[in-house]
Amino acid sequence: MTIPINQSTAANAKSAAIRLAQLKQQLNLTPSSMSQQAPKDMAAERASADFDIEALAHHWHGGREQYVLMQKAFALIKSDPELVVQPPRNFVELTKDESREFTMGQIHRFVKLLQDPVIRSQGPEFAEALFQALVNYSESFSMRIGVHRALFRNVLLMLGSDEQRDEWLDDVDNYRIFGCFAMTELGHSSALRDIETTATYDINTDEFIINSPTITATKWWIGMAGKTATHTMVIAQTYIDGKHMGHNWFIVQLRDRSTGELMPNVIAGDIGHKVGRSGLDNGWIQFHHTRIPRTQMLNRWVDLDRQGNYTPAPSPVVMYATLIPERVMLVLNSMLMVSHAVAIATRYGVVRRQGSHNEQIMDYLSHYGKFAPAVSFVYMVRSATSTLDEQFKILTAGGNMDPEVYMYHMGDMHAISACLKGLTGWYGSDVLETCRRACGGHAYSAYNNIGQIIDDWGVLTTGGGDNVVLLQQTAKILLHLLTQKLEHDQYPQLKFKSSTHYFIRAKEYLAVPQWHVTDVSMCLDNLSLIEEALFTILVKRLNSIREDLKAGTTHNDLLLDSVRAAEMHAAAFLYSDAVGKYDKADLSADPGVAKIMRRMTALWGLHTLHTYSDQGFKEGFLTPQQVKQIEKVYLMATKNLRKQLIGLTDAWGYPDFVLKAPIAKYDGDIYEPYFETLLMSKNSIGVPSYHGKYIKPLTDAE
The missing domain is CATH 2.40.110.10 (Butyryl-CoA Dehydrogenase, subunit A, domain 2)
Structure with missing residues (x-):
């Protein structure tokens, strides 16, 4: 499809290119050894992946066809001035009013593209790929259109009668x-x-x-x-x-x-x-x-x-069930934003060198030790939300809900969506701060997008419900289900595997005095060892809270304990779901993909066991020696994944124009593009408009 380019936009771009060329002639842009080494480092990192990056990208996108559609969608929107801000304009320099107008312009253009015969002929899968490409490019577009598609529309589908849907849905779907x-x-x-x-x-x-x-x-x-x-x-x-x-x-x-x-x-x-x-x-x-x-x-x-x-x-x-898809949407949005920041910081981390031996900064434990679990987290969330999508389909049956099925399953869906939103909000905040620090002063530049992502992030920690309140709600459900199992031997039989399935063995877990594993490295060969440890710790901690409540301790006095247990439940769910998919899975008959996804799963399990080892220690289930071993094996696992990080983040398939960060250029050649970005900024060079008013009277004074 040929996209008509606005003539003024094209003229501005041409003028900016001429101005940029003139400025570059005046500047010393002689390549340094550092700038020449950066692309070589990036190429070496990519070559060191133990797996086929493109095959992993196909898995990430749900198959080769979906991956190709996404790349096609990115190529389509990249040069469209109504969808993507074109030079010399820069996304971060738009005013509030300009941002409001541009985002509505994106929605207008998107709807018109959906109506275009050429786009329509390519099927609904390509239309969805276009939507996802724009969601990747713009957080404002994502949420502005998401309010309409995921909130307003979902309320109509879930709570509206057949007659009401017939009356309103066509207007909603056609904007x-x-x-x-x-x-x-x-x-x-x-x-x-x-x-x-x-x-x-x-x-x-x-x-x-x-x-x-x-x-x-x-x-x-x-x-x-x-x-x-x-x-x-x-x-x-x-x-x-x-x-x-x-x-x-x-x-x-x-x-x-x-x-x-x-x-x-x-x-x-x-x-x-x-x-x-x-x-x-x-x-x-x-x-x-x-x-x-x-x-x-x-x-x-x-x-x-x-x-x-x-x-x-x-x-x-039932009147609050509409919040479940909102929270799943927020979890997905969290994963998307974190993955952008991690891709930027990881790429910068392998081309930036510093130290007594001019090391790549990604070689420091302070870097790979933080980024490896962050990358794993992104893969775990992506995988788990696909599971939640399938469970939600059972809950809603495409809008034709069976009241009994709906009521019976909603509590379970509420519990996992609430605590997963809490976990991703809090851990994601930690990851974003890690990304900011890892990029040094360059993260302070708005042109490298880390700061913009952090600004946009704020809504995800409170939108859809405060994390503390949501985790409290999950803890309340967990305590009720555990009590039903321990005191009445009752557990709900659902149409999907519940995140609380481990409660079925609650009495068995309570009877285990201490973790039997003496060599934690065995967990890398047997992922169920970590899974069983996490479930045992959770049952013991929740039971301790339950016993304290029965003894008269108030819910408020146990607030932090309850929130911590619910957060751990979410992390354990991510791990258990991935173990079921990747422990012995043959992913698309590609052994490299299967192996790296299993390594991602193992790392997340170790990260969870390490992060919440205090919970096991409180219950006497983990000894100090075991906690030390867990940390040692965990850090070694991050080190072993150090050379896989670029390949793992490449598989997400984000083009440079989506990441919007010169320091994260795909080819590693970051310094000249970074400089060019600043030179294209309005009034970056020259006498300021206020010179005669404020500077000249001072500098000309006797």
Whole structure:
């Protein structure tokens, strides 16, 4: 497909190229030994991989066909000025308003491409690849369109009746309306029990009246509500005939689809400047006795007839199930952002040399000892989220949920999605800080993208629920299931393998006084040794918390213990899921891929056992000598993977324009491109506009 290039953009690019060439003539750009060595180092790193990098890339993307489609999608968007910021403009120099406009322009262009006959002829798989390519390029695009696709749409699918889906879904899928997700409030964030927005049924007019009774009832941080969304899903306290009926979801129109003006009795605005994701128009909404038809209360699980007879949901928790896909989306987004930062820092780490023997800085334990588990973490999360996707399909059955199956499985899905979101948020924060420090002063430059990723990251530690609260919720479910097993020998029989499957052997684990492994290196040959150790520690720790609660200790006094156990449960789930896939797997008949994925799995298991060894020590399950051995074997495993890191990060398939970091150029030739990036920046050289006003009066003074 030929993409028309905006003429002014092309002219600007040509002018910038001429200016850059002129500047380079004035500068001393003679290659140094360091700049000449960098590409050689990168090539040597790539050649040292023990596996076929392209074969691993196929596995990462879900198969060769998907990999080829992604590369084709990247090639398509790379030179499109409406999708990717083109020189001389730079992504990091866009103002808030420019970012808002550019991101909406990306969505407009994406939708138009989906409607293009040439794109349509290539099938839905290529359309999805285009979407994923843009998600990789822009966090603002990812979240702005994700609010519509993953939140607004999912609420409709999960909670809307067949009639409501028939009425709304076509407009949603074809972007004739843009939806947002009005859950959080100024005074209550995600504490849904306390939200103040009300929906009162008026039987005389057959309408609901949506109202924001106080300032703290204002819907807050609502993505796309600032300027874009035409409609929103609103969760509100419901009142019928003067009686409180709990929470329900409602479709409310915010803006006229043609003019963009706010609807009567709706006031909404933009949150303004944020730390990151400046292309997303987060907003606030107030409803002033806004009237909507009764039919716009989502009624797959509840019902209200014309006479005001209300049938409640089988359980109030179904109203919160929409948060499960949101959390899985946030986990995937976390993995994506971490992988970008790790790819940047890893590439820089093998071309930057420093030390008494001019070592590659990646050869220091402070580098490879941190980056090897970070790379493993990315692979584990990628693998585990595919498992959660399959489990979620069982839960929702494509929107045709069996109420009994749905109710029976939702608690388990909530538990693992909540704690996995907590783990990825916290460990991901550590990894990003590691990446920043590992790139030295160059990470402080916005042009190398690490800082931008860290700014954009903030929403992932609180969006979808505060990590402490989510981990508390998981711990509560874990304690309940463990009690049911220990005291009543009951354990739910699910249609998928639960993350808590190890509770089936809880009594057996409690009876084990100490880990029997005396040589921890044996764990590299037998991955189940680590798995059994993690499960035993978890059962013992959770049981200790349970016993303390029974003895009268408060939940608040055990808060940190509970959160730590839930976090460990998530890490153990990542490991156990990977063991099931990679311990003895034959991946696409490629032994190199199978071997490296098993090594990634083993490293994550050792990382988890090392990180949470304090939990085992508290229970007397691990001795000081075993803890020392675990650390020794773990660090040796990171060292053995040192030369595989470039190949492992290459397999993610991120083009240079997606990473947006000159110090992470694929070929390792980083210094001249870095310099060129700065030279193309507006006003990088020359007399500043304020010289005559502020500098000259001082320097000319006698």
